[in-house]
Amino acid sequence: MADIEVKKRSERYRGRITQIPIYIGKCFRMFVYQSDWKVIPLASFIAMIVAVVVRKSFYVTMEGTTKGALALMSVALWNGFFNSIQVVCRERSIIKREHRSGMHISSYIFAHMVYQLFICVIQTVTTLLVFMYMDVKFPSDGVVSDYFLLDMFVTLLLVTYSADMLSLFLSSIVKSTTAAMTIMPLVLMVQLIFSGCMFSLPKGIKPLSNFMISNHATACICAEANYNSLPSSSGWNMLKKMSQRDDADPKIKSMVAEMELTGQDEIIKIETAKSNFDKDYESTYINVKYHWRFMFAMSFIFAGLSVVALEFIDKDKR
Amino acid sequence: MIASFFSTFSAGWFITNVMLIIGLWKIFKKCKKPGWWAFIPAFREYQLAKCANRENEGRMYLLIVALTYVLGFVTKIIGGMDTKFVDDHIFGMTLLLGVLMTIYIANLVYSIRIFSGVFLLFGVSKRWMWLVILLGSFFPSFLLGVKKKYQPLFIYIDPLDNEGAALSGLKAEAMESGLTVNIEERTAMDFFKKRYLLRDIHLNIEPGHMVLLLGGSGAGKTTFVNAVNGYEKAKAEIILNGSSIYDDYGKMKYKIGFVPQIDLMRGNDSVLRTLLDSAKLRLPADMHASQRRERAEEALKFFGLEPVKDRLCDKLSGGQRKRLSIAMEYIANPDLFILDEPDSGLDGVMARELMEGLRKIADRGKIVIVITHSPDRVIDLFDDVIVLAKDSKLTGRLTYFGPIDEAKKFFERDKMEKIVLRINREEEGGEGLADVFIEKYAEVCHG
Numbered sequence: 001m002a003d004i005e006v007k008k009r010s011e012r013y014r015g016r017i018t019q020i021p022i023y024i025g026k027c028f029r030m031f032v033y034q035s036d037w038k039v040i041p042l043a044s045f046i047a048m049i050v051a052v053v054v055r056k057s058f059y060v061t062m063e064g065t066t067k068g069a070l071a072l073m074s075v076a077l078w079n080g081f082f083n084s085i086q087v088v089c090r091e092r093s094i095i096k097r098e099h100r101s102g103m104h105i106s107s108y109i110f111a112h113m114v115y116q117l118f119i120c121v122i123q124t125v126t127t128l129l130v131f132m133y134m135d136v137k138f139p140s141d142g143v144v145s146d147y148f149l150l151d152m153f154v155t156l157l158l159v160t161y162s163a164d165m166l167s168l169f170l171s172s173i174v175k176s177t178t179a180a181m182t183i184m185p186l187v188l189m190v191q192l193i194f195s196g197c198m199f200s201l202p203k204g205i206k207p208l209s210n211f212m213i214s215n216h217a218t219a220c221i222c223a224e225a226n227y228n229s230l231p232s233s234s235g236w237n238m239l240k241k242m243s244q245r246d247d248a249d250p251k252i253k254s255m256v257a258e259m260e261l262t263g264q265d266e267i268i269k270i271e272t273a274k275s276n277f278d279k280d281y282e283s284t285y286i287n288v289k290y291h292w293r294f295m296f297a298m299s300f301i302f303a304g305l306s307v308v309a310l311e312f313i314d315k316d317k318r
Numbered sequence: 319m320i321a322s323f324f325s326t327f328s329a330g331w332f333i334t335n336v337m338l339i340i341g342l343w344k345i346f347k348k349c350k351k352p353g354w355w356a357f358i359p360a361f362r363e364y365q366l367a368k369c370a371n372r373e374n375e376g377r378m379y380l381l382i383v384a385l386t387y388v389l390g391f392v393t394k395i396i397g398g399m400d401t402k403f404v405d406d407h408i409f410g411m412t413l414l415l416g417v418l419m420t421i422y423i424a425n426l427v428y429s430i431r432i433f434s435g436v437f438l439l440f441g442v443s444k445r446w447m448w449l450v451i452l453l454g455s456f457f458p459s460f461l462l463g464v465k466k467k468y469q470p471l472f473i474y475i476d477p478l479d480n481e482g483a484a485l486s487g488l489k490a491e492a493m494e495s496g497l498t499v500n501i502e503e504r505t506a507m508d509f510f511k512k513r514y515l516l517r518d519i520h521l522n523i524e525p526g527h528m529v530l531l532l533g534g535s536g537a538g539k540t541t542f543v544n545a546v547n548g549y550e551k552a553k554a555e556i557i558l559n560g561s562s563i564y565d566d567y568g569k570m571k572y573k574i575g576f577v578p579q580i581d582l583m584r585g586n587d588s589v590l591r592t593l594l595d596s597a598k599l600r601l602p603a604d605m606h607a608s609q610r611r612e613r614a615e616e617a618l619k620f621f622g623l624e625p626v627k628d629r630l631c632d633k634l635s636g637g638q639r640k641r642l643s644i645a646m647e648y649i650a651n652p653d654l655f656i657l658d659e660p661d662s663g664l665d666g667v668m669a670r671e672l673m674e675g676l677r678k679i680a681d682r683g684k685i686v687i688v689i690t691h692s693p694d695r696v697i698d699l700f701d702d703v704i705v706l707a708k709d710s711k712l713t714g715r716l717t718y719f720g721p722i723d724e725a726k727k728f729f730e731r732d733k734m735e736k737i738v739l740r741i742n743r744e745e746e747g748g749e750g751l752a753d754v755f756i757e758k759y760a761e762v763c764h765g
Contacts (some may be wrong), residue, residue, distance in 0.1 A: 011602040013572060022598050026584060033586035033630065097582040100549060101647075102571060102599055204409045314549070 016104045023111030030087075031115070043079045043123040044130050050075050051134035058136055059225050061269075062232040062276055066197045069221035072127075073214055076156050077191055079123045080163025081184055083116055088171040088310070089180050096313050105310045112168060113303050120160040124153055143224050143288045151224050151288070158295040159217040163191075165302035166213065172306040175316070196280070197222075213298060220291040222281035229283070231269035232276045239268070338456035342366060344463030345436075348470050360384050363432065366459075370435030371474045377509050379428040385421050393418065429455055440468045478511065482711030483753040486760035490520040492557045497523040497546070497654055497685050504538075504545050504552030504714075514713040515541045516552060521704065521719040523687075525559075525653075528680035528699060530722075531689045532734055533706035534742040538714020539689050542706060543656050546687075547574045559653055572600055575647030577657040581639040585632030589623055589642055590614060592631055593649055600650035617645040621675060637668040641675070648679065655679060655686040666695055673699050693734040697722060703734070707741035707752035717741055717755045728762070729755065 014022075030036050050071045057064020088095070099105065128149060131138075142151035170187065174180045192198060194205075195214035209215040242248055243256035259265050280287075342356035342365075349369040355362050360383035367376025392414070396404070404411050433450045437443070440462050449458045462468045492498040504516040516538050523529055533539045545552040548563040548571065556563040563570045583592055593614040601610060618624045621641040626634060634642065640660060647655065657676065661669035673688070673696040680686040680701075687704075690696070703725045705718040718725055722734075729737045741755055742748020 011569060011572070012604065013569075013600075014598060014603045018603060019599070022595050026587065026595070029591070030584075030586055091584065093578075093580065094582045094584060097578055098599065100571070100576060101596075202408055204407060208409075 013102055016107045016110075019104055019107035020111050020114075023108050024114055027111055027115035031119075036119075039079065039083055039119060040122055040126060042082070043075075044126045046075050046078060047127040047130040048134065051131050051136055055131075055134055055136040059139055060137065060230070062227060062230045062273055063234055065222060065225045065227050065230060066218075069218045069225065070195060070197050072156070072221055073159060073195060073217040074192065075127060076124070076159035076217065077163045077188065077214060079127075080120065080160040080165075081167045081188060083119050083123075083160075083164045084112070084168040085171050085180050085184050086177045087112060088168065088306070089174050090177050092175060092313065092316070095310065096316055099310075099313055105313070106307050109168070109172075109303055109307045109310070113165070113299075116164045116168065117161060120157055120164055123160055124157045127156060128153060139224075139226060143226075143283050144285055144292075148224065152221075154292065155217070155220045155224060155288075158292055158299070159213060159220075162213045162295040162299045162302070165299040165306070169302040169306045169309065172309040213295060216291040216294045219280045220288055220295075222278070223283050223288050223291070226283045227281040228273075228277050230273060231266065232273035233269055234276075235272035236265050236268045334454065334456040337460040341456065341459030341461070341463035345369065345459065348463070349439075350473055359387070363429070363455075366436060367432045368476070369470070369474060370432060370439045371472075372432050372435035373476075375428055375431040375435070379425075379432055382421060382424050382428055386425055389414070389418055389421060426451070433458065436462065439470050439472065441471050442468065477710065477712040478513065480710040482514075482713055483709040483715055483756035484760070485518045486520070486716075486756075486763065488518075488520045488760065488763050490522045492555075492560075493522055493524070495559050496525050496527075497559075498557040499523075499546055499554070500556070501542075501545055501552050501554040504541060504550070504554070514711065516545060516714040519706075519714075519716040521716065523685050523702065525683045525685060526680055527701040528677055528686045528688065530693050530697070530700045530703040530734070531687055531706070532693060532703055532738060533714075534708070534738050534746060534748065536712075537706040537708050539706055540658065541714060542704075543576070543658065543687070543689070547571070547576055547654070547656060549576070572650055573652050574654045574656065575650060575652035577644050577647050577655070577660060579658040579660075579662055581643040583631045583639070583643060583646065585630060587631055588628050589631060589634070590618070590627040592642065593617055593645060596646040597649050600647075613649050613651075617649045620648070620678075621645045636663050637672070640664060640672060644672075644675070653684060655684055657686070657688045659689050659691060661690055661692060661696075670696055697734060705729075705737060705741065705755075707756065708743060709753050709756055715752070715756045716759065717752060718759050728759070 054064065054068040054071050058068035059065055095103070095105075095108065098108075138152070139148045142148045144151050144154070166187070167184065170183055171180050174183060191212055191214040194201070194209040194212040195218050196209050197218050201209060239252075239256055243253045259268070339356045342362050343353040346353045346355055346365060346369070351365060351369060355365040360380045363383060364373075364376040364380040367373055367379060396411070396414075429450060430447060433447060433455065434444065436458075437446050442462070446458050490498050490500050499519060499521050501516055501519040503514055503518075505512050505514055507513070519542065531539050531542070541550070544550040545554060546556055546563075548556065548567045551564055554564070558570065558573060561570060561573075563574070587595070594610060597605075597610040597613055601613065618627050621644065623638065623641060623645065626638060631639065631642065640663075644657065644660065655676070660672055660676070664672060669692065676686050676688060677699045688700075693700075693703075700722055702720060703718065703722055704716070705725065706714050707717045709715045718728055720728075725734075725737065726732055729740050731737050731740060739748050741752040742750070743752070744750040
């Protein structure tokens with residue numbers, strides 16, 4: 001080799017932190033120009049449908065609350081999934097080019113985390129406003145704070161945001177929007193199955209539900225709704241149905257009528273509720289915080305995994 | 319449990335396996351391969367796929383067969399256990415069943431793929447596939463191997479077994495300014511085998527030169543470009559204006575502008591915004607915003623994008639997008655510009671305009687390397703040409719580097735496209751003279 005001394009350059013280029021604003025700016029431009037804003041009206045539309053269905057029994061009985069929690073969790077999960085499922089895979093080639101030009105993947109993902117938080121906050125507020133407008137009855141006291149709505153806001157935000165980060169991760173590992181949209185219903189289905197309030201899971205599978213956002217989300221919503229102190233109507237409703245049959249035993253008919261007259265049906269509802277007691281839904285500060293912490297941690301884990309997955313983007317074939 | 323495991327080795331199993339071994343032994347002999355491969359399960363299918371020039375399918379099949387054996391063994395063991403164990407591990411069992419089903423389907427699919435190649439090899443009807451589907455692979459293998467009337471129509475020789483062109487023993491002397499490329503080798507592991515993607519490429523490009531990178535498909539143009547700009551490191555020394563790209567890649571990458579074939583930009587950003595963001599990413603952090611804007615304005619002017627600076631990228635024409643894509647790199651004022659087919663999708667007039675723009679960049683003392691598949695319409699704009707070709711070992715080799723006119727004399731052809739035909743492999747419609755010209759070029763360099 002000739003006697004040329006190899007020079008060292010001294011220029012400093014933008015690092016991880018200073019690159020973040022560039023990508024936050026890009027994200028918000030996407031919100032305005034690429035129809036990303038449509039996720040907001042979509043969220044309110046879904047919330048409206050759910051509110052119509054659950055408003056009569058939500059926070060009134062155990063059964064209604066479980067169904068409501070499932071519906072509310074599904075809304076938040078759906079919103080979160082839809083926010084991010086395509087954001088990375090649709091511009092994968094652009095990311096590859098920019099990574100080659102000095103873009104830090106961590107800056108890119110962090111910018112998305114900030115932007116998605118903004119979207120999730122708006123969606124959560126919208127959902128709660130729609131529920132209030134639709135006259136869904138909420139308890140007045142919160143478990144963690146003094147205000148139920150504040151607790152519910154934090155819960156729904158964490159559910160939406162952790163689902164959002166999960167879909168950001170999925171979007172980072174798949175190579176096309178088609179693959180992303182194929183995988184999304186599958187993940188959503190798994191989340192719903194493992195939510196803990198749709199099916200009673202076999203012993204061997206149950207531990208898996210501890211790692212599901214949906215499971216922590218429903219537990220959190222039920223805990224905030226004071227689930228264990230609500231009456232359970234399932235036993236009484238069954239008895240009442242039996243008595244309303246034409247061929248029902250007259251003794252049962254008269255017993256049910258008498259119980260209704262004397263107000264003993266409430267005792268039945270409370271006693272049934274006692275047998276439906278669920279430790280996971282305990283309305284305690286510790287319990288709610290535990291679920292919050294899980295969802296908060298999951299958000300960061302999925303964001304971290306997205307960074308790791310995208311660091312391999314250079315290996316993509318042409 | 320042990321008894322149930324050994325029950326697998328029934329008389330039927332024995333007969334079909336013996337038929338398979340005999341059939342494959344004979345097929346391998348016909349294809350001039352060692353017959354003993356027929357005794358090694360999984361690897362024999364891989365060898366069969368290689369005979370039929372279906373190596374990729376063979377690799378996959380090898381893995382699938384290996385997995386089938388492992389999972390089959392596990393299933394046998396589980397089958398011998400009591401039902402309580404299965405009930406207690408229902409999730410794992412369901413998962414295992416799912417995996418087994420997938421593996422068996424993949425096994426069938428890949429054997430169909432391999433045997434479609436085998437049937438082509440022996441020139442028999444595709445209807446033979448029904449034998450594979452209904453009876454398994456042993457029967458067609460036995461027939462094709464034992465019957466003398468079935469002879470292979472071709473003998474597949476792995477290019478990796480070829481010698482390839484001789485190494486030049488050259489080395490480029492590093493220059494104070496300009497680009498020095500000394501690529502010893504760029505390799506990749508290909509199914510436990512070391513494969514040379516590029517080898518023995520040595521050249522010096524002076525500043526202000528616009529260089530055409532020429533070569534047929536798979537000659538290693540993109541691999542070369544990626545090795546030069548440090549994106550995929552090779553066993554090489556690449557010096558740009560006295561600085562080693564590999565040793566100081568973190569900084570040097572900002573001195574290299576790479577423009578990909580596809581215009582990769584966000585459609586919802588305006589042209590000016592795209593350039594300003596590019597400037598933020600590619601220019602030193604301490605550069606003032608006003609200076610960055612100045613650079614962006616200059617780039618807009620240079621590439622004729624001023625009238626559309628506020629337009630969204632999605633609304634630009636093909637030519638405008640291409641120019642913007644180049645401007646995104648130009649804004650950082652790189653010393654080395656590499657463009658991968660910048661004229662693809664452009665008509666002759668637009669392509670010429672674009673190349674003239676690149677010539678202007680080169681005239682400013684930059685090195686511009688361009689890959690294009692339509693070089694002859696703009697050949698007068700280039701100073702030099704790098705010709706890459708696959709040698710008989712399928713390694714990307716330097717066939718020529720130097721001025722355009724001398725290249726025409728060297729290859730005895732008047733057009734660049736004809737030069738490519740001269741070095742392309744015969745099965746690609748070329749003359750298959752790559753090895754000859756690689757060695758001739760080395761001789762010329764040695765004087």
